[in-house]
Amino acid sequence: xxxxxxxxxxxAETRVPCSEETKFEVIEKIKESALKDFDxxxxxxxxxxxxxGWGLVRASNTQPVLVARAEGKTQKDLEEYAADLKYRMMKAxxxxxxxxx
Numbered sequence: 001x002x003x004x005x006x007x008x009x010x011x012a013e014t015r016v017p018c019s020e021e022t023k024f025e026v027i028e029k030i031k032e033s034a035l036k037d038f039d040x041x042x043x044x045x046x047x048x049x050x051x052x053g054w055g056l057v058r059a060s061n062t063q064p065v066l067v068a069r070a071e072g073k074t075q076k077d078l079e080e081y082a083a084d085l086k087y088r089m090m091k092a093x094x095x096x097x098x099x100x101x
Contacts, residue, residue: 012100029092055085
């Protein structure tokens with residue numbers, strides 16, 4: 001039965017430093033960028049809906065961090081979507097970070 005369940009590849013929940021003063025502004029910039037290229041769910045952050053996976057970033061309500069993760073149907077999909085989400089985050093003002101796998 002378990003063999004019928006599809007395998008997905010994902011990052012761990014990754015906490016990225018972002019100041020309290022800017023974290024919600026950063027989320028807005030990511031949302032604007034994502035909606036130009038993909039469908040997205042924008043409740044409590046931004047979940048970008050990629051063709052074979054998704055990327056999520058949201059502002060923590062209790063810490064000066066953004067919480068991000070990504071998932072893909074294959075390792076290649078995951079790497080592509082994680083790179084795209086990281087690019088959008090950095091373009092919005094987040095400093096470089098390493099994904100946790």
